[in-house]
Amino acid sequence: MRREFLVPLILGILAFGMILWSPQTGWSLRGIILGETGSVNNLALENQSLRSELEALQYLKETLYSVAHTYVPAMVYARYPGNVKNELLIAVGELQGIHVGQSVVIFPFSAETSSIAKINPFLVGKITRTSKESAVATTIFDIEWKSAVRIGKTNREALLLGGNNPRLTLIEKKTSGIQENDMVRNASRDFPYGLAIGEVTNVGLSADRLYEEASIRFPYAIGELRMIYVDTAFEDIRESQ
Numbered sequence: 001m002r003r004e005f006l007v008p009l010i011l012g013i014l015a016f017g018m019i020l021w022s023p024q025t026g027w028s029l030r031g032i033i034l035g036e037t038g039s040v041n042n043l044a045l046e047n048q049s050l051r052s053e054l055e056a057l058q059y060l061k062e063t064l065y066s067v068a069h070t071y072v073p074a075m076v077y078a079r080y081p082g083n084v085k086n087e088l089l090i091a092v093g094e095l096q097g098i099h100v101g102q103s104v105v106i107f108p109f110s111a112e113t114s115s116i117a118k119i120n121p122f123l124v125g126k127i128t129r130t131s132k133e134s135a136v137a138t139t140i141f142d143i144e145w146k147s148a149v150r151i152g153k154t155n156r157e158a159l160l161l162g163g164n165n166p167r168l169t170l171i172e173k174k175t176s177g178i179q180e181n182d183m184v185r186n187a188s189r190d191f192p193y194g195l196a197i198g199e200v201t202n203v204g205l206s207a208d209r210l211y212e213e214a215s216i217r218f219p220y221a222i223g224e225l226r227m228i229y230v231d232t233a234f235e236d237i238r239e240s241q
Contacts, residue, residue, distance in 0.1 A: 070231070070232045070233040071105070071121075071229040071230065071231055071232075072092055072096055072097060072098065072229065072230045072232050073092075073227055073228075073229055074090035074091055074092040074096075074098075074135075074227065074228055074229065074230055075090065075091045075226065075227055076088050076089070076090055076091075076225050076226055076227060076228060077089040077090065077091060077134075085139065085141040085164065085222045085223060086138065086139055086141050086142035086143065086162075087128075087136055087137065087138055087139065087142070088104070088124075088125065088136070088137045088139060088225065088228065089134060089135075089136055090104075090134065090135050090136075090137060090228060090230070091133070091134060092133070092134070092135060092230065093130050093131050093132050093133045093134045093135050094130050094131065094132050094133075094135075095132050095133055096133075097232045098127060098130055098135045098230055098232065099127065099130055100127050100128060100129065100130060101126060101127060101190070102126065102127045102230050102231055102232055103123060103126055103191045103192065103195070103230070103231040104123075104124045104125045104126060104127065104137040104139075104228050104229070104230055104231075105121040105122060105123055105124055105195070105228065105229050105231060106121065106122050106124055106220055106225065106227075106228055106229065107120070107121055107122075107229065108120070108122060108219040108220060120196060121195065121196065121229070122195070122196045122197060122198070122218070122219060122220070123140070123186055123191055123195045123196065123197050124137070124139055124140065124220075124222075124225070124228055125137045125138050125139035125140055125142075125145075126138060126190065126191070127230065135230075137228065137230075139162075139222060140160070140162050140166050140197070141162055141163065141164060141166060141222055142162045142163075143162060143163045143164075144162065145160070145161070145162025145163075145166070146159060146160065146161060146162070147159075147160045147186065147188040147190065147191075148160070148186075148187040148188045149168065149184050149185060149186060149187050149188075149197060150184075150185055150187045151168065151171070151178050151182050151183070151184055151185075151200060151214075152178055152179065152182035152183060152200070153182075156171060156172070156174070156178055157170075157171070157172070157187065158170060158171045158184075158214075160184070160197070160216075165215065166215075166216050167213060167214065167215050167216065168184065168200070168213060168214045168215070168216065169206065169211065169213050170211050171211055171212040171213065171214070172211065172212070173205075173210075173211065173212055177203070177212060178200055178203055178212060178214060179200065179203070180199075180200060180201055180203065181199050181200060181201075182199065182200040183196060183198075183199055183200075184196070184197045184198050184199065184200060184216055185197060192231070197216065197218075198216040198217055198218040198219065199216065199217045200214045200215075200216065200217075201214065201215050201216065201217045202214060202215040
């Protein structure tokens with residue numbers, strides 16, 4: 001066998017043996033032999049970046065307020081002839097563990113999966129009155145509603161004002177502003193932190209041009225809700241703290 005083929009053959013056998021014994025070391029050696037050190041380095045950098053992202057997500061998970069939620073489904077009573085948006089009368093009450101202050105959410109229907117996406121609840125309102133077998137939930141569409149929220153990946157702070165057309169106000173102007181379709185999430189201690197509310201739309205300036213303002217797009221029509229869910233765990237835990 002000619003000498004120019006002998007060295008590559010020996011190195012190839014060595015690399016194959018290293019792959020069987022230690023895959024990571026073996027593939028690195030193979031890359032060096034084949035001149036693929038650049039690809040190996042790129043892969044190492046990608047792995048480092050992924051580890052950094054995982055660490056950041058783990059930190060976020062540990063710092064967010066986390067509770068075990070218990071959702072009680074509730075049918076919504078019809079209110080004819082008027083279709084009131086600011087309140088929902090529901091068919092569960094104190095006998096089912098419902099009391100004032102609990103969060104009311106929906107799970108938007110997903111056309112893609114033909115199922116309820118229970119990993120992504122949206123805040124609708126809170127329980128404000130109860131009886132033995134029924135309760136009233138005041139919704140975000142109530143003119144008296146005010147709550148703190150955060151917007152998008154940069155967590156821009158805003159004040160949510162309720163009404164027939166709820167809006168976001170008192171948003172500080174910045175170079176990197178809020179954008180259409182940014183997610184609006186709860187930042188008030190009265191409800192689970194980070195609970196989705198809707199998406200940003202119609203971004204503009206306030207009348208005095210000192211702040212940004214925006215409207216909210218909701219994944220539901222309040223007048224068409226037939227069932228909502230009451231979070232019976234969060235208020236109990238918050239009161240115990």
